[in-house]
Amino acid sequence: MLFLALSFDSVSALPERDNRQNLTETVAQGKILWEENNCIGCHTLLGEGAYFAPELGNAYHRLGGEAGIIGFIKSRPKDGIPGRRSMPQFNFSDEELQAIAEFLKYVSEINTANWPPNIQG
Amino acid sequence: MQYQSQSVAKLYFIAAIGLFVGQILFGLIIGLQYLMGDFMFPEIPFNVARMTHTNLLIVWLLFGFMGAAYYLVPEEAERELESPLLAKLMFWIFLVAGALTVLGYLLVPYSGLAQMTANSLMPTMGREFLEQPTITKIGIVVVALAFLYNIGMTILKGRKTVVNLVLLIGLAGLAVLFLFAFYNPANVVLDKFFWWWVVHLWVEGVWELILGSILAFVLIKTTGVDREVIEKWLYVIIAMTLITGIIGTGHHYYWIGTPEYWQWWGSIFSAMEPIPFFMMTVFAFNMVNKRRRNHPNKAAVLWALGTATMAFLGAGVWGFLHTLSPVNFYTHGTQITAAHGHMAFYGAYVMIVLTIISYAMPILRGRQAANSNRSQVLEMWSFWLMTVSIVFITLFLTAAGILQVYLQRFSDTAMPFMVVQDKIALFYWLRELTGVIFLIGLVVYIASFFVGNDEPEASVEPTAE
Numbered sequence: 001m002l003f004l005a006l007s008f009d010s011v012s013a014l015p016e017r018d019n020r021q022n023l024t025e026t027v028a029q030g031k032i033l034w035e036e037n038n039c040i041g042c043h044t045l046l047g048e049g050a051y052f053a054p055e056l057g058n059a060y061h062r063l064g065g066e067a068g069i070i071g072f073i074k075s076r077p078k079d080g081i082p083g084r085r086s087m088p089q090f091n092f093s094d095e096e097l098q099a100i101a102e103f104l105k106y107v108s109e110i111n112t113a114n115w116p117p118n119i120q121g
Numbered sequence: 122m123q124y125q126s127q128s129v130a131k132l133y134f135i136a137a138i139g140l141f142v143g144q145i146l147f148g149l150i151i152g153l154q155y156l157m158g159d160f161m162f163p164e165i166p167f168n169v170a171r172m173t174h175t176n177l178l179i180v181w182l183l184f185g186f187m188g189a190a191y192y193l194v195p196e197e198a199e200r201e202l203e204s205p206l207l208a209k210l211m212f213w214i215f216l217v218a219g220a221l222t223v224l225g226y227l228l229v230p231y232s233g234l235a236q237m238t239a240n241s242l243m244p245t246m247g248r249e250f251l252e253q254p255t256i257t258k259i260g261i262v263v264v265a266l267a268f269l270y271n272i273g274m275t276i277l278k279g280r281k282t283v284v285n286l287v288l289l290i291g292l293a294g295l296a297v298l299f300l301f302a303f304y305n306p307a308n309v310v311l312d313k314f315f316w317w318w319v320v321h322l323w324v325e326g327v328w329e330l331i332l333g334s335i336l337a338f339v340l341i342k343t344t345g346v347d348r349e350v351i352e353k354w355l356y357v358i359i360a361m362t363l364i365t366g367i368i369g370t371g372h373h374y375y376w377i378g379t380p381e382y383w384q385w386w387g388s389i390f391s392a393m394e395p396i397p398f399f400m401m402t403v404f405a406f407n408m409v410n411k412r413r414r415n416h417p418n419k420a421a422v423l424w425a426l427g428t429a430t431m432a433f434l435g436a437g438v439w440g441f442l443h444t445l446s447p448v449n450f451y452t453h454g455t456q457i458t459a460a461h462g463h464m465a466f467y468g469a470y471v472m473i474v475l476t477i478i479s480y481a482m483p484i485l486r487g488r489q490a491a492n493s494n495r496s497q498v499l500e501m502w503s504f505w506l507m508t509v510s511i512v513f514i515t516l517f518l519t520a521a522g523i524l525q526v527y528l529q530r531f532s533d534t535a536m537p538f539m540v541v542q543d544k545i546a547l548f549y550w551l552r553e554l555t556g557v558i559f560l561i562g563l564v565v566y567i568a569s570f571f572v573g574n575d576e577p578e579a580s581v582e583p584t585a586e
Contacts, residue, residue: 003368006383006386007314010379013379013380014308017380018308035244035246035305036232037247038172038247039168039247040248041167041231042168042171044454049454052167053167053538080159081159083159084158085167085539086158088162106309113381117530121529
């Protein structure tokens with residue numbers, strides 16, 4: 001019961017913290033792309049996911065904004081990098097890249113109680 | 122075997138072990154990908170192999186739980202299963218659906234699978250552990266409902282014991298909480314908040330009830346201690362589980378956009394989560410010490426004591442290690458989490474399924490109570506190989522995690538993620554080698570089913586009384 005009460009209170013408190021005012025159609029599309037390409041299978045987002053590739057909750061800041069994110073995703077080699085981990089080349093359209101970048105921007109603006117500790121994620 | 126219909130459990134147990142092998146093979150693949158990043162790339166990228174590893178684990182544990190229920194519920198309820206036919210039918214549906222899903226993961230790019238299964242109609246894919254296509258999730262719900270009907274009717278019409286009622290509550294909770302897998306709002310914070318209602322409330326809630334009741338059943342059978350005593354323990358353990366585990370969910374609500382008060386609620390309640398696991402350890406050792414007979418199936422008793430110990434270490438101790446919010450601020454989403462995950466899942470859930478298989482399988486295969494000595498010795502070897510391996514895997518990942526936290530998050534000159542990964546590669550190598558030993562343990566385990574079958578059953582020495 002206490003858990004349900006706390007949950008109810010949390011859900012009521014979320015509008016102040018979860019950056020929903022910036023949750024646009026494009027951001028929602030970005031989240032679908034995030035899911036349908038199983039990004040969480042390598043990366044963490046706000047610390048949750050797999051630990052094979054960098055945290056992306058603050059990727060917007062670390063990679064230098066939307067342009068940085070788009071540039072990185074676009075430039076992944078199709079056959080990987082010999083001997084090293086590499087993100088696959090997903091062949092996203094420009095519109096899709098924009099949606100992913102805006103999704104990551106939206107996530108970076110969620111109030112996460114100052115997590116992660118630094119820019120490295 | 123007291124009831125003919127218990128025999129359906131055998132199918133479930135065999136499938137569970139088969140999928141377990143698949144899970145470990147994919148574990149070795151992703152362990153290697155940590156070191157040789159281009160291994161199998163781009164055919165089987167890390168994310169695909171990892172979800173195969175984790176999904177196979179979940180599915181084989183579910184097979185194990187269902188097999189356990191089909192075995193123990195008739196015996197507890199003192200009647201045949203409501204419908205053995207339904208149980209067999211659901212087995213094949215679940216197995217085929219599971220196999221198709223895994224083939225889909227491996228043969229089609231994930232986004233293609235999302236398209237083929239019309240994810241856009243009701244998007245539920247692409248969230249950790251809930252990667253299954255929506256259609257598979259619906260299939261899981263159908264199988265779960267049919268299963269609950271079968272088990273529920275057997276219990277309702279038969280003898281009601283604490284063991285089978287706790288099991289039923291656990292299984293019903295498992296099915297109900299899974300429904301939150303269908304809730305996937307565009308709002309990331311809300312999505313994550315309720316995602317934990319499936320993931321946390323499963324493994325640190327209702328699954329513990331399933332664990333407790335299976336353990337209680339095996340202890341009743343192998344120690345001969347009065348049912349009343351064992352039931353009292355079970356009551357107290359599950360009460361503590363629910364008191365600490367439910368609000369303990371708060372340890373996932375520190376940094377995902379939820380209010381800061383969760384840092385208090387989550388820290389305090391999840392700091393108490395080791396208590397029910399510790400009680401389980403005390404419980405199991407006490408019951409075995411107070412045994413009124415020596416059961417000839419020594420391997421099953423070993424697994425029971427093993428699960429009670431390793432669940433406490435993996436879930437209790439390694440969970441506590443990083444559950445307090447000031448610690449978790451640094452360890453959240455690092456190899457520390459992976460270390461805890463490996464030992465907790467093995468100790469609590471892998472081992473309880475292997476416990477019930479160890480107890481039930483000889484009987485299901487026509488033995489009176491136990492396998493031959495030769496088979497049991499091999500099985501106990503596999504116990505030690507796998508258990509010691511998981512301890513070392515956990516220690517190596519913990520070492521990797523501590524270094525990662527320091528280099529990437531704590532030090533004044535924090536380094537980028539990938540630079541740090543290179544620096545801790547030694548521990549990934551050690552983990553991978555230990556994983557190979559685990560696989561050898563698993564092969565030995567499977568071999569134990571095939572040796573000594575023509576030899577007489579192990580006999581009991583006279584009781585110590």
